[in-house]
Amino acid sequence: MADIKESIYRELVSITNGHVTREPEELCCYSYDATGRFFLPHAVVFPAVSHEVAEIVKIAAKEGIPLIPRGSGSGMTGGSLPVKGGIVIATSRMNRIIEIDDETLVARVEPGVITGNFHHAVEKKGLFYPPDPASSSFCTIGGNLGECAGGPRAVKYGVTRDYVLGLEAVLPSGNIINTGVKTAKGVAGYDLTRLIVGSEGTLAIVTQATLKLLPLPEAVKTMAALFPSIHKAASAVSSIIKDAVIPRCVEFLDRSSIACVRDRFGFHVPDDIEAILIIEVDGSCGVVEEDGKNLETFCVKKGANRVITAADKAEASTLWAARKALSSALFRMAPDKINEDIVVPINRIPEMVLRIERIQKRTGLPVVSFGHAGDGNIHCNIMYDKRYKDAQNLAESAVDELFEATLELGGTITGEHGVGITKMKYLPREIRENELKIMRGIKAVFDPGNILNPGKIF
């Protein structure tokens, strides 16, 4: 890897008032994400305002240096990895919540704001920002925008895309653009806002987002339904959604997931339980009480052995902490995992569960499934030990079969993690050449020099 030119480094120092580094031990900290892959950048800059981002981009454009926007590096598909070296633009200093307007229910934030901090800030004002990826305590709004993050509450409330009204962003030319509106509605011109959201940092660097908020629901009720059969749990999911009430979350944990966090739920989970559904409803106090009771009866009717309702916020938090600990707790089972976030139509979940069992049987590898069953989004974790070549090959063939089954059932290979680098080779199975050609054309319109997060998506 060639170093960055001294003259360029000096320019970066001058633009950011010294907030730049090329020290190898510091570069290391910006070389990985949740995929466990590792690519060293040439430098990391920490701009404080959009103007500085624009100046950095102009230099990189002139020199043809790759630029990689990065939030907390919690991505699951390598979106923030400097696969071709270059300059990482860390957004950690652009972390201001500029405004939370409780009259218009609109907020303006910088990309480096931690999602969880934003949740707390709006909730203090009696407002609500629904997108809640499992990593919310450390991921950033910028990263959420890049991947169009979802989370458990997407069942009822939708994903990041649905809460973005407008963006300020820096184009690969260094020009600053403003997209969208500050109002609830707006259709002037093409929808650049939602084109940039989910583009995985390949079209523009977001420097500010105008987000839509909702009033905070008066009450929330969280419950766990314990099923002795994974198939009964899977078929319960699609029946719940068909019902007139849409819960805000329907999370699913299979037997292996339960095993990984068994001691953390805050209640005893008998050994014969094959699946747990975590269901959450929200709304006014009366509604939540009624919906909660109906769902309890419903789950028992659908085969649940027991439904445990969290008595208070603390119990609900314990339950969610167990769910959120899952992703890392899986490493108890094997040192490596391939984590895929497939989505199938909810009425195909029972079939998908069968297909996953078949993959486990064929490969002999544990495939742990959990996730946002309420919208058909299942996180399938193929556990293996990559020191063994055979296991690596088997794991890859498992992914192959998993995606094949997903697409066959009318699904998509990624519900919220994005394509990044890990799903690049599978993308053409879902999206055909005519569509990819248009996408590449759009990329070239924004970024003719291909300097922005190169080597991603396609």
Add this chain to the structure above:
Amino acid sequence: MADIKESIYRELVSITNGHVTREPEELCCYSYDATGRFFLPHAVVFPAVSHEVAEIVKIAAKEGIPLIPRGSGSGMTGGSLPVKGGIVIATSRMNRIIEIDDETLVARVEPGVITGNFHHAVEKKGLFYPPDPASSSFCTIGGNLGECAGGPRAVKYGVTRDYVLGLEAVLPSGNIINTGVKTAKGVAGYDLTRLIVGSEGTLAIVTQATLKLLPLPEAVKTMAALFPSIHKAASAVSSIIKDAVIPRCVEFLDRSSIACVRDRFGFHVPDDIEAILIIEVDGSCGVVEEDGKNLETFCVKKGANRVITAADKAEASTLWAARKALSSALFRMAPDKINEDIVVPINRIPEMVLRIERIQKRTGLPVVSFGHAGDGNIHCNIMYDKRYKDAQNLAESAVDELFEATLELGGTITGEHGVGITKMKYLPREIRENELKIMRGIKAVFDPGNILNPGKIF
């Protein structure tokens, strides 16, 4: 206007099995929309399936003939007008509801389906498709997609964009593409779906849409709050939304609007009433009862003289019929109107009302305001008689001042009608050159020959 070549006409006849016309008296029927402007096409084709659309597009591409997709021609900004002649692609024969899946809450429809028919069809299955433009009894889903239509229920439920999961569309090359997903979630590749929605038929011709549905709310309550002061009504709107309950509609009618449909409400409206808010809540029976009562008290506290709650569906329908009749009833006031659908942040509505009064005073023209106040979307109708040159000039200066005020207050020049031809010259006031350049670039990626709905937006 040169006629279409005989050989091409014959090809169109052959592709569509004779469903094509070039008779002047028939062309007339496809030459206008709700703007009252008039442009004759060279031919109108009525394809039945996407394959036929693709064949037509290929011929047009080869010959450089403009293609104009058209639903019911109910657009407000000229989106379906053949301003440069060419071939109108009428979607009236592509009007099948292909599937309504009550297990996954997803429907597939062709573009020519009448929105109101689709509402009825899904409601019969206990499902709900929220977007409801005032023209729903005759407009098409295809047109709604083209303009990203909204309607009264957008306050709570969002707009067309929020209900589109995926599209089948024909590119200007004649290639058929499939965008998006059939599932609740999906982030693979760039969001072509939402780029095509709202692109006013300039990027691709939609031939099928996969739409998201909701369970039909158990109960709906409709009420009318009669205010003696327009300013009190305007300030009530933003306070209602701040409240923990988001009604599904908050419609606003000013004094002139009331005058136009006074005899249609189904109740007596005293002369001293300056504004009416039509408020609608939905949800489970208990919630609706409670929310309705709270809103009634709230409106009285905010200065309403009287709140009339519809006793049943029939009374609610009468009220909505009055609201929906407004757009055409306005012609009682003057033979011509310019209809703008500005949006301002909801807490700026009181200020906007003052600005509109100022415009009325300056120009002496009646400016009638009504619309979706709940999301800040006000339909301002400038009434005049275009036979008088002075009135025409005054009306145009009124539009000018209206947009100026809108943008000053942080708003947008179009909430749901699109830019089409009528707002083209104003677009650069809201969207600057850097953003427009990207939009033009995207247009060129999809449509290098500029054959698809040319002369629109920019």
